[in-house]
Every structure is written in structure tokens, then in C-alpha cells.
Amino acid sequence: EDQVTQSPEALRLQEGESSSLNCSYTVSGLRGLFWYRQDPGKGPEFLFTLYSAGEEKEKERLKATLTKKESFLHITAPKPEDSATYLCAVQAEGYQKVTFGTGTKLQVIP
């Protein structure tokens, strides 16, 4: 069964203090790994899809990387508006189901 483990559960950063969120996964043949951002009371907002080890994608202050066992979401010089819960999810080849982790709650302090 596909498994996704995210760490840390919560992270508090000062504005401008760069850090990384971790997503460890096990899946029988990766079709895609996804990163979403979720604000309180809202649905998840799509950030990135990564398909193969070594792939990297960037969007503003966020950069996602992928290895065969884990993915990292690097946040460079975060701002208070980056505060949210970040969700990682995986989808196995040949399957429709996407399995989510429990998320990392990020708080960026001004």
C-alpha cells in the first residue's frame, strides 16, 4: 500500500529564514508526486507535479525536488503569506488513487 510521511508536522520560521519540508514515500511504481498548499477553510491549491528522480520545479520562493524515496519542498526567504499547510501526495502507475500525507503546517513570523 502506498504511504506518504511528511516532516516536520509543524514549522515556525522567521521571515527570510529559508528551510525545507520533507516528504518520504513508498509506492509500487511512481506515476507522479504532487505538492499542494492548503489555507484554512479552503481546498488544496496545486503547486507542483514531479515525475522522476532528479526532477526539480520552481515557483516563486518554492522549489520542489525528487529522489527515489523522498521529495523536498525548499522555501527560500519565506514571507508571512507563505504560511499554510503543505501537502505531499503520490500516485502509483496504473492507478487513479492519489495518497496524501498529513501535511506540514508552516508559520512564517514577520
Added chain:
Amino acid sequence: GAGVSQSPRYKVAKRGQDVALRCDPISGHVSLFWYQQALGQGPEFLTYFQNEAQLDKSGLPSDRFFAERPEGSVSTLKIQRTQQEDSAVYLCASSYGLAELGYFGPGTRLTVT
């Protein structure tokens, strides 16, 4: 509309009542997913539609849960004889691509009292 919409946004049901939750996907989107999200948890897969065909319903927790998408657009998630453990946010997501998760709606928060 510009995005996925869900209605109602909030629903309070007494234990034992039946509820119906609606998802309006982005026009033309082939794939549609339903997820359940408990407080403080990640979304849990319920079911997947490709157009009107329900290709995977392995995540539906019991036979009290039923989903349909009869014309390949709007989808309804029905929960019969609601229980307190059904209290959660129900999320819908749709996309053009086959089995791609895509864009989520705002969710319906169901509270069973």
C-alpha cells in the same frame, strides 16, 4: 464558472439523516475525484470518475456512501444514515487529464450531530 464549485459549503445533519453533496467540475474536465478530509489530517481518497464511469470506488468507507456522475459533468456524493464519524470536509477535484488530480473545490464541511 472559473473553478470547481461545491454545494452546500456547510451542512449540519442529525445522526441518521441522508445527505447529498454536489460537485460542479470545471467544464470539459474528464477526471473527477472525491476526497474526505478529517480535521488536521490529509485528504483521504473516496472515489474516481472518468467521465460518467466510476472507475475506482475503493475508498468509500461503507455501503452508506454512494457517488454518481450520470452525465459526465456534475457529481453527487450521497451519504445515507449519517453517523458522527462521517463529520469531515468533503473535497472534489477535477482535471482534463485521465486520472490527474487537478484542481480542488472549496469543500463541503459536514457536521453530524
